[in-house]
Amino acid sequence: MILKNFIVFEGIDGAGTSTQIKKLTAIDPINFVATSEPTAGATGKFLRQMLSGDFKVDEKTSAYLFAADRCEHIFGRGGVKELIDSGKIVISDRYFFSSLAYQSISCGEELPRLLNSPFPLPEILFYFEIDPEISLARVNARNEKKEIYEKLELQKKIAAQYEIVIKEYEKKSQETGIKIVRIDATDSIENISNTIKKYFR
Template identity: 45%
Template sequence: MIVRNFFVFEGIDGTGTTTQLKLIKERFLREENEGRELIVTCEPTTGPIGALIRRGLSGEYRFTADTMARLFAADRGEHIYGSDGILEQTKAGKTVISDRYLFSTLAYQGSAGDPQLAEQLNAEFPLPEYLFYFDLDADAAMNRVEKRNARLEIYEKREFQRILRNRYASILEHYRIEHPEMKIVVIDASLGIQEISEKIWSIIRNKPIIET
């Protein structure tokens, strides 16, 4: 199932997804005047399960990778199907952009733990209309992360980020073949911030398109 007017930003840590999300939100508010509404969200969510995940990511709680995969799936279920969730918002004609979605679990927890479990937990979730993948060399990405963060999260390690980049490449190839109805846009995250923003904006500026 494809959720129309649902967009996802993905990439290893430090590729600039959060920065671009902020810029697109600002531009949408500045340039849209037809009553269309943008909802910006993220995973982990700000809900109670998301808060627990964040404590795991910080290292405060030591969960196994498979436990993290299960927590992410539970958080994602509420994110999609819960009150004011993604399905409800898109059905109301709103554009929704999420910083990370099920592809992160397939990459991160699928690399750190059981990849089959990660796949099983996420097999039934609907897919976005567009997946924007921000691609960047792992060392360059980690240079950004280390510059901005004094304390790193559990997955913010150079060798693991290299593994993640390769795994994301496999994930994208799988979805290109098995789910061609989902549009995948690969972003060169080494480009300038404004150049990246323009490319994304050129795609989402006319959303939502309400289909009857």
């Protein structure tokens, strides 16, 4: 099922999704609402602590937690579904495609696919393609504490898994109705922004 007016940005760490979401929502801050995963809710805060390396949980536990946080993100009070029903266009930084890429590396493909199968597809998925070495250099330039996935070898594996996932959904796009737009994340910020804006005219 496609959730109309739900837009998702995906890519490995440092691909530039957050920057482009800020630019897009600035066009119409009343009708465009930005969200992200993990969310700002209780489960999302717990996940961000985990991602920062404050503590460890079993990889399967992590997969369940991401799915629980996603359920609140979509169906919870003030969530994506409610916002869309009120006439908003919701733009999310990450969605279940991230789980299919990131968590499949650590706990296999079966569990993330099972847990995320009930969630609706976005109307548009913007996938930011970038070499992991370039994206990780951007992450390093932030001079911030790294998350547990922000290691070159892991990012290479995640990028490869992302490609598998995106190709799968591209093949099913006519059947499902999802529109997938590949973005060259090494292009200039303005060029990327102009490409994205074309889908909102």
